[in-house]
Amino acid sequence: MIETPYLLFLGDAPDQLAAKVAVGIKDWRPENAVGQLRMEGCKADLGLTDMDLAQAREAGAKTLVIGVANRGGVISQDWKKVLVMALEEGFDLASGLHNLLRDEPDLVAVAEACGRKLHDVRIPSVKYPIANGVKRKGKRCLAVGTDCSVGKMYTALAMDAEMRARGMKSTFRATGQTGILITGDGVPLDAVIADFMAGSVEWLTPDNDEDHWDLIEGQGSLFHVSYSGVTMALVHGGQPDALILCHEPTREHMRGLPGYQLPTLEAVRDMALSLAKVANPACQVVGVSINTQHMSEADARAYLAGIEAEMGLPATDPFRFGPGKLVDALAAM
Amino acid sequence: MIETPYLLFLGDAPDQLAAKVAVGIKDWRPENAVGQLRMEGCKADLGLTDMDLAQAREAGAKTLVIGVANRGGVISQDWKKVLVMALEEGFDLASGLHNLLRDEPDLVAVAEACGRKLHDVRIPSVKYPIANGVKRKGKRCLAVGTDCSVGKMYTALAMDAEMRARGMKSTFRATGQTGILITGDGVPLDAVIADFMAGSVEWLTPDNDEDHWDLIEGQGSLFHVSYSGVTMALVHGGQPDALILCHEPTREHMRGLPGYQLPTLEAVRDMALSLAKVANPACQVVGVSINTQHMSEADARAYLAGIEAEMGLPATDPFRFGPGKLVDALAAM
Numbered sequence: 206m207i208e209t210p211y212l213l214f215l216g217d218a219p220d221q222l223a224a225k226v227a228v229g230i231k232d233w234r235p236e237n238a239v240g241q242l243r244m245e246g247c248k249a250d251l252g253l254t255d256m257d258l259a260q261a262r263e264a265g266a267k268t269l270v271i272g273v274a275n276r277g278g279v280i281s282q283d284w285k286k287v288l289v290m291a292l293e294e295g296f297d298l299a300s301g302l303h304n305l306l307r308d309e310p311d312l313v314a315v316a317e318a319c320g321r322k323l324h325d326v327r328i329p330s331v332k333y334p335i336a337n338g339v340k341r342k343g344k345r346c347l348a349v350g351t352d353c354s355v356g357k358m359y360t361a362l363a364m365d366a367e368m369r370a371r372g373m374k375s376t377f378r379a380t381g382q383t384g385i386l387i388t389g390d391g392v393p394l395d396a397v398i399a400d401f402m403a404g405s406v407e408w409l410t411p412d413n414d415e416d417h418w419d420l421i422e423g424q425g426s427l428f429h430v431s432y433s434g435v436t437m438a439l440v441h442g443g444q445p446d447a448l449i450l451c452h453e454p455t456r457e458h459m460r461g462l463p464g465y466q467l468p469t470l471e472a473v474r475d476m477a478l479s480l481a482k483v484a485n486p487a488c489q490v491v492g493v494s495i496n497t498q499h500m501s502e503a504d505a506r507a508y509l510a511g512i513e514a515e516m517g518l519p520a521t522d523p524f525r526f527g528p529g530k531l532v533d534a535l536a537a538m
Numbered sequence: 539m540i541e542t543p544y545l546l547f548l549g550d551a552p553d554q555l556a557a558k559v560a561v562g563i564k565d566w567r568p569e570n571a572v573g574q575l576r577m578e579g580c581k582a583d584l585g586l587t588d589m590d591l592a593q594a595r596e597a598g599a600k601t602l603v604i605g606v607a608n609r610g611g612v613i614s615q616d617w618k619k620v621l622v623m624a625l626e627e628g629f630d631l632a633s634g635l636h637n638l639l640r641d642e643p644d645l646v647a648v649a650e651a652c653g654r655k656l657h658d659v660r661i662p663s664v665k666y667p668i669a670n671g672v673k674r675k676g677k678r679c680l681a682v683g684t685d686c687s688v689g690k691m692y693t694a695l696a697m698d699a700e701m702r703a704r705g706m707k708s709t710f711r712a713t714g715q716t717g718i719l720i721t722g723d724g725v726p727l728d729a730v731i732a733d734f735m736a737g738s739v740e741w742l743t744p745d746n747d748e749d750h751w752d753l754i755e756g757q758g759s760l761f762h763v764s765y766s767g768v769t770m771a772l773v774h775g776g777q778p779d780a781l782i783l784c785h786e787p788t789r790e791h792m793r794g795l796p797g798y799q800l801p802t803l804e805a806v807r808d809m810a811l812s813l814a815k816v817a818n819p820a821c822q823v824v825g826v827s828i829n830t831q832h833m834s835e836a837d838a839r840a841y842l843a844g845i846e847a848e849m850g851l852p853a854t855d856p857f858r859f860g861p862g863k864l865v866d867a868l869a870a871m
Contacts, residue, residue, distance in 0.1 A: 336764040338795045399735050400728040402767045430774035430817045431669040434735045437760075438767035462671045468816075476812065483801075484763045 207299045207324050207389040209237045211270040212261035212291075213253065216284055217246045218273045224249035226301060227272025229387050233362045233377075237389070239264040244283065249273065258287075258294045268324070270386055271300040280304050280312075288312060292321045299324035301382030326385040327393050329405070336403035336442050338484060343413030346535060347445035348423040348494065349477045351467045353432060353460045355453040356496040356524070357423035358384055360531070363523035364449075365420040367532045374417040378409050380439065384422045394424055394435055402435065406442025418535060421445065427476050428468040429459055440477060444485045447535055448477055450518075453496040454508060470516065491534040493520040540632045540657050540722040541600035542570045545589060545624075549617055550579045551606045557582035559634060560605025563720050566695045566710075570722070572597040577616065582606065591620075591627045601657070603719055604633040613637050613645075621645060625654045632657035634715030659718040660726050662738070669736035669775050671817060676746030679868060680778035681756040681827065682810045684800045686765060686793045688786040689829040689857070690756035691717055693864070696856035697782075698753040700865045707750040711742050713772065717755045727757055727768055735768065739775025751868060754778065760809050761801040762792055773810060777818045780868055781810055783851075786829040787841060803849065824867040826853040 213227040221228070231238045231251045240256035243249070256264065269291040275281070280288070280302070288298055288306075292315045300306050306323040307313060316323050324330075346364070348357035361377055362384075368375035377384070379391025392405045410419040421443045425432030450470050459465035468476075474490050481488040493512050497505035505522060512520040519530035546560040554561070564571045564584045573589035576582070589597065602624040608614065613621070613635070621631060621639075625648045633639050639656040640646060649656050657663075679697070681690035694710055695717075701708035710717070712724025725738045743752045754776045758765030783803050792798035801809075807823050814821040826845050830838035838855060845853040852863035 338763040338792075338798055395731075395733040397732050398728075399730050399732060399768045399771070400765065402732050403764055427770075427813070428816050430671040431736055432733065433774050433813075433816075434767035434769075434771035435732045436767075437770040438732070441763035441766050459671075465671055465816075479809065480760070480766075483761050483766075483798075 208267035208297055209389050210239045210266055211237050211268050212256060212258070212266040212296065213238055213241045213251060213272040214269050214287065215241055215243045215247050215249045215251070216271070216273045216275070217244045218249035219276070221249045224251070224273045226383050226386050227251055227270070229383050230270065230272060233366065233387050239266045242269070242287070244287065258291055258296070262294055267297065268299050269296040271298070271302060272386070275302055275304060278304055280309060285311065289315050292316050292319050295319070295321070297322040297324065299326060299386060301326045301386055303327065326382050327396055329393055329397055331408070333397060333401040333405035333408050335400060336407050341410070341412045341444060342415055343417045343419065344446045344538070345410055345419045345421060345443055346447040346449065347421045347439055347443045348449045348451050349436065349440070349473060350423060350426045350451040351428065351470065351473050352426050352453065352456060353429055355451045356494060357451045360449055360451055360494040360523050360528065361420040361422050362387070363528040364531055364535070367528045368418060368535070371532065373536065374414055376417070376419050378419050378421045380406070380409070380422040380424055394438065395432070399434070402438035403442030406439055410443060423451065427480070428473065429462070430465070431461065437480065440480050441484045445481055445488055446485060447489055447491045447538060448481060449492050449494050449531055450474055450490060451494045451496070455499040470512065474516070489538070490518065491538070492531040493518050494531065495520060495522050497522040497525055541630055542722050543572045543599055544570050544601050544603040545591070545594035545599040545629065546571055546574045546584060546586065546605040547602050547620065548574055548576045548580050548582045548584070549604070549606045549608070550577045551582035552609070554582045557584070557606045559716050559719050560584055560603070562716050563603065563605060566699065566720050572599045575602070575620070577620065591624055591629070595627055600630065601632050602629040604631070604635060605719070608635055608637060611637055613642060618644065622648050625649050625652045628652070628654070630655040630657065632659060632719060634659045634719055636660065659715050660729055662726055662730055664741070666730060666734040666738035666741050668733060669740050674740070674743070674745045674777060675748055676750045676752065677779045677871070678743055678752045678754055678776055679780040679782060680754045680772055680776045681782045681784050682769065682773070682806060683756060683759045683784040684761065684803065684806050685759050685786065685789060686762055688784045689827060690784045693782055693784055693827040693856050693861065694753040694755050695720070696861040697864055697868070700861045701751060701868070704865065706869065707747055709750070709752050711752050711754045713739070713742070713755040713757055727771065728765070732767070735771030736775030739772055743776060756784070760813070761806065762795070763798070764794065770813065773813050774817045778814055778821055779818060780822055780824045780871060781814060782825050782827050782864055783807055783823060784827045784829070788832040803845065807849070822871070823851065824871070825864040826851050827864060828853060828855050830855040830858055
């Protein structure tokens with residue numbers, strides 16, 4: 206569990222895209238983001254108040270979150286100066302970088318001396334159990350995709366926000382680095398040991414009120430040969446009551462796998478439902494989330510109408526047109 | 539890669555069952571087993587020549603394999619005496635125990651001083667790649683089960699032995715601790731990090747002669763919610779050309795999951811084939827392997843005949859009636 210709220214460190218981000226994690230935190234948990242800290246030459250801007258470390262402490266920030274991809278895969282000496290000062294000022298550090306904070310002896314030494322924590326969210330910090338398959342109370346929704354990176358996290362976050370706005374009980378359950386930094390906890394599923402994957406998902410989505418929904422962040426795809434085992438663990442460990450199908454219609458082949466065509470939404474529906482019923486015979490496919498960012502608005506609306514007609518399921522782009530239809534579907538269950 | 543041949547250490551095994559790993563090595567790779575080393579009170583017997591360390595070295599043994607489950611989950615002081623002496627005599631040590639050799643400082647120190655290796659086969663020793671899904675040359679057969687522990691390893695080992703006896707090109711590919719100790723190498727798949735599971739299976743079953751078969755050891759079941767992600771990685775990473783369905787007909791529920799019924803063989807056939815075709819559209823289900831150990835011979839024969847009639851696939855118990863029919867099916871492809 207990472208202590209909130211955060212000061213968002215943008216470093217010397219070369220552009221806004223490099224600050225993707227910080228943008229996610231600011232978009233989805235603005236209450237966790239008291240300000241931004243930018244170094245000279247930083248080209249990203251979240252529109253938050255620029256603060257130095259002392260100002261951010263004053264404003265209540267507990268953790269400095271590295272909200273930016275580092276250049277060249279290493280934590281630079283320029284960054285180090287800021288990170289060391291942050292520890293000395295009383296901040297914990299949190300990072301989703303491949304270059305782990307704990308692998309930097311100077312950061313480890315300073316953190317120890319100051320009694321601060323280093324959170325590397327790529328690395329599991331919990332000894333997860335083996336899944337036991339016991340039915341849990343409360344409801345769970347899982348986004349499953351035709352491919353990786355088609356909008357599964359975004360769909361779950363948008364639905365969670367809408368549900369809370371409507372006064373429904375819901376929790377976004379992060380299973381990836383960005384999601385974990387956004388919410389402050391979760392399971393870095395792709396870094397979990399094989400035998401404990403499904404157990405880690407059970408651990409992440411425990412018994413809850415009967416009318417509470419966990420919105421579980423999906424990963425990979427049952428049809429993506431590199432990562433399908435991770436997706437399978439979500440389908441079985443998550444025991445979803447509801448599945449949302451996610452798709453990006455303009456993609457020409459599976460991400461990172463030239464020669465592998467994307468499956469149809471119908472194929473994902475049938476495969477995911479059939480597998481999900483092993484853990485939860487009552488599971489239903491309740492809606493479709495389409496990432497239409499590469500389509501005109503007219504094309505997007507026509508595409509969504511086509512999906513609704515063909516599949517008999519509500520379809521939306523939750524970013525462009527809101528997640529209302531998907532939340533309606535959960536509310537109706 | 540563990541150096542062969544082995545001296546099989548049976549320690550103070552309370553019964554034959556405790557020496558399961560040693561029995562597997564002796565049954566499947568007798569050429570790797572030069573003898574057995576038993577301590578006072580050992581109740582297991584492989585029928586191999588009893589040897590002390592010096593005799594085994596003389597006979598060519600390179601590695602002392604712990605072929606027995608330890609009592610209480612710890613490596614006892616009585617065992618330690620033998621293990622230390624073995625290192626001093628020039629043996630490497632290999633173990634599939636949960637209690638790792640490398641976690642015992644005395645063994646580590648002696649191994650280092652003597653220039654010997656400690657092989658803990660539960661822990662991956664290779665940095666596996668992420669799967670790339672590229673089609674590989676040669677042929678692959680994977681056993682998929684209705685449940686865990688229904689005879690998938692045994693089926694693959696029996697088919698491999700029969701194929702080599704017939705002069706066919708084949709290799710058993712171990713994916714679990716026992717299999718790795720039997721053959722001297724493999725991937726401890728349940729201990730691999732999630733993102734690299736399918737990649738480790740690709741690594742294990744590389745390009746080969748067009749008429750060469752990898753017999754891949756199966757793990758878990760697509761219908762076992764605790765381990766299905768591991769099975770999925772085998773189905774996609776293994777790119778099987780042929781699937782063998784494995785089943786134990788008398789089991790009352792999924793192993794370790796009371797309340798979970800076993801799927802039908804038809805359900806496993808359809809699910810596994812449909813997923814396998816993502817990675818290899820030419821994949822076929824070619825036979826059925828039934829573990830009939832809890833059935834009379836008459837019942838077993840009747841059951842197998844029933845499966846053949848219902849499913850139109852050759853069915854056998856490879857332990858009881860030989861794997862010939864399954865090998866015939868591969869040879870006919």
